[in-house]
């Protein structure tokens with residue numbers, strides 16, 4: 001054994017209910033050392049927790065797929081969760097808020113029509129793998145040929161997540177259906193509402209629509225995009241969550257002291273479709 005080199009050690013705890021507490025702990029060690037002190041492994045786990053790979057649950061338990069049951073209307077995730085989506089994709093989001101909402105609402109079927117780098121798809125795959133959650137998922141994006149301004153979402157879902165471009169702050173393509181390709185705000189606003197309505201229509205009765213959106217300030221002019229989400233006339237607003245922004249490209253620029261404080265938050269507005277909708281004859 002002394003010549004064997006171990007790169008990754010996976011510890012998996014499986015209980016009678018399945019893999020229901022810690023699922024996988026990836027601990028990098030350079031050599032097979034049966035006498036590795038416990039504190040070395042704990043130190044590695046603490047690093048993984050600091051990097052957002054795992055949640056520390058206390059009593060030696062770590063789990064990145066646990067629900068944050070203490071979540072409030074203000075959330076902050078300095079570590080986005082590096083195994084979900086791609087951090088190099090401009091405008092990507094952390095998977096933590098999405099995961100917490102899916103678990104909180106006990107969603108069995110989930111859709112994301114603006115998938116980007118696949119953050120939500122990867123969270124659901126992890127929940128299914130490590131929590132045996134058995135959640136069905138549909139996701140697509142304009143870059144995969146699905147245009148939400150023109151096409152309906154195929155199917156009905158408990159939970160729909162939409163993370164649209166924040167107008168043209170990041171241009172994703174020159175496609176005429178791309179919300180980030182709108183020159184004027186009014187054009188963007190109209191397309192955004194069309195997209196939100198398609199998401200709403202794809203909800204099962206009692207389902208939820210979560211809209212992650214941020215405001216924009218360009219050349220000093222502030223555009224409160226959230227205002228047009230809050231006035232979306234379908235369903236009932238159940239939550240307005242303020243999410244602190246981290247790791248933005250603008251964080252790396254130094255602007256000096258600006259006239260107005262820089263935007264460092266975004267919103268997640270959650271709508272609920274009624275269980276029973278009145279049909280007007």
Ligand SMILES: C[S@@+](CC[C@H](N)C(=O)[O-])C[C@H]1O[C@@H](n2cnc3c(N)ncnc32)[C@H](O)[C@@H]1O
Nearest residue numbers: 092093114116117119142147148163177178179
């Ligand atoms: C903010 S990004 C989503 C990022 C994603 N949440 C992630 O973590 O990677 C917005 C996405 O909307 C897509 N998009 C823009 N207009 C669209 C449309 N009409 N239909 C579908 N997707 C669209 C863009 O291609 C882009 O990938």
